[in-house]
Structures are given as structure tokens and as C-alpha cells.
Amino acid sequence: MNINWYPGHMAKTKKQIIEDLKLIDIVIEVLDARIPISSQNPDIQEQIKQKKKVIILNKSDLSDEKQNQKWVEYFAKQNIPAVLVDSTSGKGFNEVDKVIKNVYEAGRYEQKGRVGKSIRLMVMGIPNVGKSSFINRMAHKASTKVGNKPGVTKQKQWIRVSNEIELLDTPGVLWPKLDEKNTAMNLAYTGTIKDEILPTIEVGFALLKVLMEHYLKNLIERYKLSAEVIEAILQNRVLEPNEKALEVMNEIGRKRGCVIAGGEIDQERIANMLLEDFRTGKLGKITLEMSQ
Ligand SMILES: Nc1nc2c(ncn2[C@@H]2O[C@H](COP(=O)(O)OP(=O)(O)O)[C@@H](O)[C@H]2O)c(=O)[nH]1
Ligand SMILES: [Mg+2]
Known part of the structure; x- marks a missing residue:
């Protein structure tokens, strides 16, 4: 993260968001479709509740299609419309427009005196979920800075999205929740x-364990592992779960030639590779939080 979330900063950010909320009709909460719960910020939900909300499940090009549908249903049950989007390609944005108009129309009776005025939106989300990419897409132009450095300060202004819709050009940057280990790992x-914050080997190894549980096929395919060898490792009753994961990691290392002097497997390199391959989608479409 490029933002240091100390309490004073969080309080200031929250105050700014609550201030901005007064200007808008609908909150657009951008989540990472691969981790829809971990990428939410619970501390702000109370304030957002006063507003109509549309959830954007962004990066849906990287997440599991079956899970995508389940997550949309999950939010629908809570009466929150959720739209699957890929902000890099623009996929899903026609649906975004439709849903926004529907949500606005449904709440229109509450907005006496605003008939004929634009629908005003504001984008919110934790760093890296794709807020800037989403805003760029909505604006059909590339003037909003996009990159891995969230929180670039800009002058506040409205972007006209269409005849009916205006979007606040500055997203509300929410702080991620790091108190729970599982969430922090996601x-x-x-x-x-x-x-730099967490040791790569630990993160990569933990990811491997998650993938072994839910996406073993993807691992076998990507690294051309022998299904029999992997099966034998998994069925081995002498091995603890951590030892099994270590064995699989070594298998990947051997296939990839990640060996250091002395014939030992270069675990750091494998961990880096696993993370990189997951993040870029090379391991396939993967969701890390499963909807029930
Ligand atoms: N694959 C994929 N990558 C995305 C998507 N949206 C954003 N990204 C990438 O995610 C990173 C963070 O995006 P950015 O818009 O800067 O996030 P912000 O910090 O929330 O403003 C960038 O590398 C984007 O290219 C998406 O829908 N799919
Ligand atoms: Mg940004």
C-alpha cells in the first residue's frame, strides 16, 4: 500500500467521505471480484447505508465465473445490485449504466425537487481494487490517473458520464481491514x-495452500505437474498439510528449474512466480473467497 493508514488519517478520510456523500445520489462501491468480502471496508458501511448503493465486482476477468454468479446472487439477497465488470476491457459497463438508472428510478419518490437533474455518483473502495480504472471507463477517456499508486490527489470535479449521470472524479479511498489474518492474506x-510488508515466501506458500484446496487443476495445468505424483503427495498419510504443500512447491520448483546451488529448491522464486501468475491471471480465473 502506498497509503499509511494511521488512525488520524482514517478519521480524516472518513470525514471527507461523509462530506462528499451529501453531494451524491448513489454510492458505487468497487470490490475485487476475487475477494469480495476482504476488499470491503466494514467501518464505512454505516454511513453508506443512508445512500443507494451499487456494488461493482471489478477484475471479474480474473475471477472464477461460477463464483462471480454466486456473488452477484449473494448481494442480490441483501437487496444490493452487484455488477460484474472488467475495467481494463470495459466489459460489463452497459449493465452498470442500466443498473444505476434502475436504482435511481426506484428511489425517485425520495428525491422530490431533484426531478430532471443528473444522477450523481461517487466511487469508493480500498486501494488497488480499480477505482481509477473504473472512473476512466465511465468517463470514456484516460484523463484520470491510473496506476498502482492509489490516492493521487486531484482537484474535485464532476465528470459527465451521460445526459443523466455525473460522477465525482475523486474516489473515496477506504482503508483496508488488516486486523484479521485471513483478510490481510487475501x-x-x-x-x-x-x-515488502509481508515475507514473499510466507504469502506465496499460503497462496499455494489455498490453490491446492480449490484450484489444484489450475496448478497442475500451469506447471505441467504429474497428476499422479501430486495425488500421491496428497494421499500420503505421513505428511502434515504443510509438508504436503512443501512437497507440491518442490514439484513446481523442479518443473520450473527453480534450483539453487546444491540442488535445493529456490522457494522464494517459486513464491514470487505463484503470486505473479495468480495476479496476472496466468493460473486461470480464480476466486479466493467462496460464496456459500
Ligand atoms: N485484470 C484487471 N485489472 C484491473 C482491472 N481494474 C483495474 N485493474 C488493474 O489494477 C491495478 C489498480 O488499478 P487502479 O485503477 O489504479 O486502482 P485504484 O487504486 O483503486 O484506483 C492497475 O494495475 C489496473 O490496471 C480489471 O477489471 N481487470
Ligand atoms: Mg486510484
């Missing part, structure tokens, strides 16, 4: 928490 896998 944020580390996706690269929201930068690799």
Missing part, C-alpha cells in the same frame, strides 16, 4: 498489501 495475494 489482500496480500492480490497485491493490495505490498510484498
Whole structure:
């Protein structure tokens, strides 16, 4: 993360967001479709509740298609419309427009005196979920700075999206929740928490364990592992779960030639490779938080 979330900073950010909320009709909460719960910020939900909300499940090009549908249903059950989007290609944006108009129309009786005025939106989300990419897409232009450095300060202004819709050009940057280990790890896998903060080997190894549980086929395919060898490792009753994962890691290392002097497997290199391959989608479409 390029933002240091100390309490004073969080309080200031929250105050600014609450201030901005007064100007808008609908909150656009951008989540990472691979980790829809971990990429939410619970501390701000109380304030957002006063507003209509649309959830954007961004990076859906990288997440599991079956899980994508389940997550949309999950939010629908809570009466929150969620739209699957890929902000890099623009996929899903026609649906975004439609849903925004529907949500606005449904709440129109509450907005007496605003008939005929534009629908005003504001984008919110933790760093790295794709807020700037989303805003760029909505604006159909590339004037908003996009990159891995969230929180670039800009002058506040409205972007006209269409005849009916205006968008606040500055997103509300929410702080990620790092108090729970599992959530912090999910944020580390996706690269929201930068690799310098947590040891790469630990993060990569933990990711491997998650992948072994839910996406073993993807690992076998990507690294051309022998299904029989992997099966034998998994069925080995003498091995603890950590030892099994270590064995699989070594298998990947052997296939990839990640060997250091003395014939030992270069675990740091494998960990880096696993993280990189997951983040870039080379391991396939993967969701790390499963909807029930
Ligand atoms: N594959 C994929 N990458 C995305 C998507 N949206 C954003 N990104 C990438 O995620 C990174 C963070 O995006 P950015 O818009 O800067 O996030 P912000 O910090 O929330 O403003 C960038 O490398 C983007 O190219 C998406 O829908 N799919
Ligand atoms: Mg940004």
C-alpha cells in the first residue's frame, strides 16, 4: 500500500467521505471480484447505508465465473445490485449504466425537487481494487490517473458520464481491514498489501495452500505437474498439510528449474512466480473467497 493508514488519517478520510456523500445520489462501491468480502471496508458501511448503493465486482476477468454468479446472487439477497465488470476491457459497463438508472428510478419518490437533474455518483473502495480504472471507463477517456499508486490527489470535479449521470472524479479511498489474518492474506495475494510488508515466501506458500484446496487443476495445468505424483503427495498419510504443500512447491520448483546451488529448491522464486501468475491471471480465473 502506498497509503499509511494511521488512525488520524482514517478519521480524516472518513470525514471527507461523509462530506462528499451529501453531494451524491448513489454510492458505487468497487470490490475485487476475487475477494469480495476482504476488499470491503466494514467501518464505512454505516454511513453508506443512508445512500443507494451499487456494488461493482471489478477484475471479474480474473475471477472464477461460477463464483462471480454466486456473488452477484449473494448481494442480490441483501437487496444490493452487484455488477460484474472488467475495467481494463470495459466489459460489463452497459449493465452498470442500466443498473444505476434502475436504482435511481426506484428511489425517485425520495428525491422530490431533484426531478430532471443528473444522477450523481461517487466511487469508493480500498486501494488497488480499480477505482481509477473504473472512473476512466465511465468517463470514456484516460484523463484520470491510473496506476498502482492509489490516492493521487486531484482537484474535485464532476465528470459527465451521460445526459443523466455525473460522477465525482475523486474516489473515496477506504482503508483496508488488516486486523484479521485471513483478510490481510487475501489482500496480500492480490497485491493490495505490498510484498515488502509481508515475507514473499510466507504469502506465496499460503497462496499455494489455498490453490491446492480449490484450484489444484489450475496448478497442475500451469506447471505441467504429474497428476499422479501430486495425488500421491496428497494421499500420503505421513505428511502434515504443510509438508504436503512443501512437497507440491518442490514439484513446481523442479518443473520450473527453480534450483539453487546444491540442488535445493529456490522457494522464494517459486513464491514470487505463484503470486505473479495468480495476479496476472496466468493460473486461470480464480476466486479466493467462496460464496456459500
Ligand atoms: N485484470 C484487471 N485489472 C484491473 C482491472 N481494474 C483495474 N485493474 C488493474 O489494477 C491495478 C489498480 O488499478 P487502479 O485503477 O489504479 O486502482 P485504484 O487504486 O483503486 O484506483 C492497475 O494495475 C489496473 O490496471 C480489471 O477489471 N481487470
Ligand atoms: Mg486510484
